[in-house]
Amino acid sequence: MGAASRLSSHRWLTIPGTIYTTLVRSVPDLVLMLLLYYSVQNWVNLLTDALGQPQIEIDPFLAGVSVLGFIYGAYFTETLRGAVRAVPRGQLEAAAAFGLGPWQIFWRILFPQMMRFALPGISNNWQVILKATALVSIIGLPEVIYAAQAAIKGSNWPGGAHVLFYLSAVALLYLGLTTLSNFLFAYLEKRFAAGFEQLAR
Amino acid sequence: MIDLIKQYWQPFLWGSPNHISGLAMTLWLTVVSCVLGFALSLPLSVARVAGPPLIRWLVRAFTFVFRGTPLYVQLLIIYSGIYRLELVRNTAGINAFFKDALNCTLLAFTINTCAYVTELLAGAIKATPRGELEAARSIGFAGLNLYRRIVLPSALRRALPAYSNEVILTLHATSLASAVTVPDILKVARDADADYYLPFVAFGIAAILYASLTMIFITLFRKAEQKWLQHLPAST
Numbered sequence: 001m002g003a004a005s006r007l008s009s010h011r012w013l014t015i016p017g018t019i020y021t022t023l024v025r026s027v028p029d030l031v032l033m034l035l036l037y038y039s040v041q042n043w044v045n046l047l048t049d050a051l052g053q054p055q056i057e058i059d060p061f062l063a064g065v066s067v068l069g070f071i072y073g074a075y076f077t078e079t080l081r082g083a084v085r086a087v088p089r090g091q092l093e094a095a096a097a098f099g100l101g102p103w104q105i106f107w108r109i110l111f112p113q114m115m116r117f118a119l120p121g122i123s124n125n126w127q128v129i130l131k132a133t134a135l136v137s138i139i140g141l142p143e144v145i146y147a148a149q150a151a152i153k154g155s156n157w158p159g160g161a162h163v164l165f166y167l168s169a170v171a172l173l174y175l176g177l178t179t180l181s182n183f184l185f186a187y188l189e190k191r192f193a194a195g196f197e198q199l200a201r
Numbered sequence: 202m203i204d205l206i207k208q209y210w211q212p213f214l215w216g217s218p219n220h221i222s223g224l225a226m227t228l229w230l231t232v233v234s235c236v237l238g239f240a241l242s243l244p245l246s247v248a249r250v251a252g253p254p255l256i257r258w259l260v261r262a263f264t265f266v267f268r269g270t271p272l273y274v275q276l277l278i279i280y281s282g283i284y285r286l287e288l289v290r291n292t293a294g295i296n297a298f299f300k301d302a303l304n305c306t307l308l309a310f311t312i313n314t315c316a317y318v319t320e321l322l323a324g325a326i327k328a329t330p331r332g333e334l335e336a337a338r339s340i341g342f343a344g345l346n347l348y349r350r351i352v353l354p355s356a357l358r359r360a361l362p363a364y365s366n367e368v369i370l371t372l373h374a375t376s377l378a379s380a381v382t383v384p385d386i387l388k389v390a391r392d393a394d395a396d397y398y399l400p401f402v403a404f405g406i407a408a409i410l411y412a413s414l415t416m417i418f419i420t421l422f423r424k425a426e427q428k429w430l431q432h433l434p435a436s437t
Contacts, residue, residue, distance in 0.1 A: 023412065026411070027408045027411045027412050028373035028376040029373065030373075030387065031390070031404060031407050031408050031411055032408065034390075034391070034400070035400065035401070035408055038394065038400030038401075039400045039404065041400075042398075042399075042400050042401065043401075131270070131272070131273075134274055135271075145273070145277070162285075163282045163285040164278065164282035164283060164285065164286060167274060167277050167281070170274050171266075171270040171278065174274060175266065175270055178270075179269065
């Protein structure tokens with residue numbers, strides 16, 4: 001999913017890009033998710049009806065992933081845009097002066113340097129996406145909350161504590177994931193900051 | 202489409218006097234949880250920075266848990282997890298509180314935004330220039346007075362841009378309330394969609410409403426920043 005959002009964040013043709021990031025970021029992700037999921041399904045149905053074909057169900061997993069990718073692509077675009085602008089222009093000009101091609105400049109010069117500026121933002125976005133995946137149970141994807149709700153339906157403890165128990169288990173799972181990714185990003189940030197002085201924390 | 206708008210424009214905006222819904226409900230959720238969350242986070246952030254070690258650790262644990270788990274899960278825990286406990290059901294006062302979905306969402310949103318704002322303010326307090334503190338101490342400020350007169354006014358100003366972000370995130374988070382039957386903008390949109398089966402129109406109206414709210418909030422905060430951050434060198 002990270003890859004999907006990254007791919008969708010790569011086209012920045014200025015005006016459509018600005019409209020995309022501004023609109024997507026000013027509307028809650030849940031609203032967008034429902035809007036895209038239900039309207040695209042609706043349009044597909046209209047299309048297949050018009051062509052006299054049988055209806056196609058959109059696979060909820062594919063829908064969830066692409067909708068999350070579409071929404072968070074906007075956030076990633078903004079993060080990466082800021083990071084690209086933070087790399088000194090002189091670096092790029094020097095690279096061009098040495099005769100490197102555009103792809104070489106991107107992979108060897110721009111990318112390693114911009115990642116240092118982008119990582120804090122990326123890690124933030126990643127944490128938000130991780131938590132946003134909790135929402136896809138609302139459009140009917142069988143993720144952890146969905147599983148917990150199924151487990152809740154299947155059991156009945158005296159005192160009614162089973163609901164709290166299963167939901168807390170879900171919360172713990174997310175807590176573990178966010179903590180784990182925190183460590184991972186701390187490591188990556190250290191790697192990409194190699195050669196730079198560490199700021200005092 | 203015209204029928205949908207005709208039938209639902211009022212629920213989308215404010216509902217009826219004894220059953221507020223839509224825009225009014227979303228605003229109400231946002232304002233209440235932001236105000237309460239901010240009021241709670243102010244003492245917590247000071248405790249997070251300057252309290253005794255045990256309290257500092259407790260506040261850290263609180264923000265860690267509530268920032269590390271999805272708000273939706275927190276909402277479900279409060280709305281259905283706690284409410285299903287017989288202990289809660291058999292205690293009249295608590296039962297009455299948790300029975301109302303609106304109370305549960307307000308509680309969840311307040312705690313959640315409180316955790317985020319606590320960390321944000323703690324960061325701003327820690328970033329207070331040493332010189333300011335030393336100057337204040339040298340002319341006799343100490344303890345609460347130091348915080349009330351020197352540290353907080355300057356830290357709160359510095360936290361304003363990040364806080365405006367948090368308020369907008371809270372506004373967006375209120376759309377979750379629709380999942381537990383609170384009639385906010387998104388809930389009205391879902392009802393409208395269920396009635397007419399026009400998802401693009403129904404959710405599109407909701408998206409426009411949310412986007413305009415966001416724009417209004419951004420403008421207001423920009424005004425506030427211009428007013429209170431005049432003394433700081435322009436950044437970004």
